[in-house]
Amino acid sequence: xxxxxxxxxxxxxxxxxxxxxxxxxxKVAISALASNENISQISREYNTSRKFVYTQKEKASTAxxxxxxxxxxxxxxxxxxxxxxxWLHQAAIALTLTCHSSxxxxxxxxxxxxxxxxxxxxxxxxxxxx
Numbered sequence: 026x027x028x029x030x031x032x033x034x035x036x037x038x039x040x041x042x043x044x045x046x047x048x049x050x051x052k053v054a055i056s057a058l059a060s061n062e063n064i065s066q067i068s069r070e071y072n073t074s075r076k077f078v079y080t081q082k083e084k085a086s087t088a089x090x091x092x093x094x095x096x097x098x099x100x101x102x103x104x105x106x107x108x109x110x111x112w113l114h115q116a117a118i119a120l121t122l123t124c125h126s127s128x129x130x131x132x133x134x135x136x137x138x139x140x141x142x143x144x145x146x147x148x149x150x151x152x153x154x155x
Contacts, residue, residue: 041072053078054085108139114151121148 045053049071056067057078064082068075106112113135120126120134128145135143 042074042077045071045073050081051085054081057082058085058089113141113143117143117148117151 053067053071053073056062056070057064062070064075064078068078071078117131117135120131121128124130126134128148131148132143132145135141
């Protein structure tokens with residue numbers, strides 16, 4: 026059996042990269058990002074290929090860039106709301122009670138946000154709807 030100083034239980038038929046747990050993969054990536062050792066030394070230390078080390082380094086680099094980037098993708102659709110007449114009545118009531126909006130403010134909200142015309146009287150009848 027061939028032994029390795031990083032993991033002495035690995036045999037030649039086992040892939041060392043597949044046997045590394047996520048913590049060890051992070052250590053490989055951190056070592057590669059730190060640049061105190063070259064990639065060949067890191068791959069020998071963990072008995073992996075240089076390609077594996079470069080892959081882990083790229084994953085870690087991407088994660089760091091994503092974590093610290095200021096770019097926010099706010100164009101992604103978060104959810105869809107099935108808008109029915111009953112839902113519009115509930116929204117009108119919520120706007121008046123929760124937001125203390127006037128009837129004209131509710132009508133303006135529906136016009137600007139939903140591109141849906143509603144008159145003040147319809148807002149008033151929302152309170153009377155069953």
